[in-house]
Each structure stands twice: as structure tokens, then as C-alpha cells.
Amino acid sequence: MEIRHTTEADLPVIMRIYSRARSFMAEHGNPRQWGPTNWPPEELIRADIAAGSSYVCIHHGRVIGTFFYRYGDDIELTYRHMEGGAWLDGSPYGVVHRIASDGTVRGVGSFCLQWAFRQCGHLRIDTHRDNTVMQNLLRKNGFVRCGVIHVAQDNDPRVAFEKTQRQMISEEVCSQ
Numbered sequence: 001m002e003i004r005h006t007t008e009a010d011l012p013v014i015m016r017i018y019s020r021a022r023s024f025m026a027e028h029g030n031p032r033q034w035g036p037t038n039w040p041p042e043e044l045i046r047a048d049i050a051a052g053s054s055y056v057c058i059h060h061g062r063v064i065g066t067f068f069y070r071y072g073d074d075i076e077l078t079y080r081h082m083e084g085g086a087w088l089d090g091s092p093y094g095v096v097h098r099i100a101s102d103g104t105v106r107g108v109g110s111f112c113l114q115w116a117f118r119q120c121g122h123l124r125i126d127t128h129r130d131n132t133v134m135q136n137l138l139r140k141n142g143f144v145r146c147g148v149i150h151v152a153q154d155n156d157p158r159v160a161f162e163k164t165q166r167q168m169i170s171e172e173v174c175s176q
């Protein structure tokens with residue numbers, strides 16, 4: 001598998017991937033995260049592509065996954081206020097949103113998260129409280145639950161996770 005920036009030509013397949021992801025989430029106990037609003041809208045994905053923040057996962061020349069990634073200082077405004085916890089690290093971070101696959105190849109989510117982490121060594125991500133599939137994927141990939149945040153799209157709280165290079169170093173020292 002490999003990761004590259006999304007192009008406008010990828011848009012039809014990406015929108016099909018998101019449609020499939022909405023169905024998958026509904027089938028696995030999470031109908032509210034993207035379903036009611038038909039999230040994400042095509043105009044948002046077009047804006048992500050134009051900004052260089054949309055990526056695709058390619059396997060044997062075919063787009064099989066997609067996600068948003070951006071790195072910077074305080075780049076996600078909804079992450080400024082957290083309930084029931086705190087972020088682990090106040091340094092600049094990467095954020096991953098709207099990660100989805102077409103379901104044909106196992107491990108796409110982990111591959112995309114690992115790629116994003118290699119870019120910056122500090123990631124934050126959030127997911128709907130009912131999205132146990134994503135929460136399990138995040139834990140499997142070394143993310144720690146930090147608290148609850150709220151997004152503008154709806155009133156459902158999101159569980160916030162973080163993974164830092166510092167956290168990984170601390171875990172290695174503690175296990176020795």
C-alpha cells in the first residue's frame with residue numbers, strides 16, 4: 001500500500017468509499033456519526049483536495065481508502081476545549097479526520113494512521129462514542145483516550161484520542 005495526495009479525478013471513488021463507510025458504521029452500531037447528514041459533503045472533500053489535506057491509500061494501483069491529514073500548531077479549533085480529560089502533549093500535532101476504506105483490503109485504517117504518525121510523531125483524532133470499531137483501531141495503534149470534545153456538525157460528543165512520540169518513549173522506558 002502507498003499514500004498520495006488526492007486528486008480531483010479521485011473524487012467519484014472517494015465519495016463511494018464514504019457512502020460505503022456510512023453503511024458500515026450503521027451496520028456496526030454507529031448510524032449517527034455520518035449517516036443523518038450524509039457526511040462528509042463533496043464540497044468539503046473538494047476543499048480538502050485544494051488545500052492539499054486529502055490523501056488516498058492505493059493498493060495495486062487502485063484507491064482503497066481515504067483520509068484528511070494536516071499538521072500544525074492548534075490546527076483543530078474543536079480540540080481547544082475538552083471535557084473529562086486533557087491532551088497528553090501541547091506541542092504542534094497532526095490531525096486525522098474522515099478516514100475510510102472500501103473494505104476490500106484489511107489493514108487500511110492502520111496503514112493510514114501509521115503513515116500520518118510517521119509524518120509528525122504526534123497525532124490527535126476523534127470519533128463518535130458509538131464508533132467502537134474506530135476506537136478499537138485507535139487503541140490497537142497506540143492511541144490513548146484523552147477525553148470528550150464536541151464538533152460543529154452535530155450535538156453528539158466525540159471521544160478524543162492522542163498518540164505522541166513522547167508517550168511512546170515513556171512506555172518503552174517503563175517497560176524496561
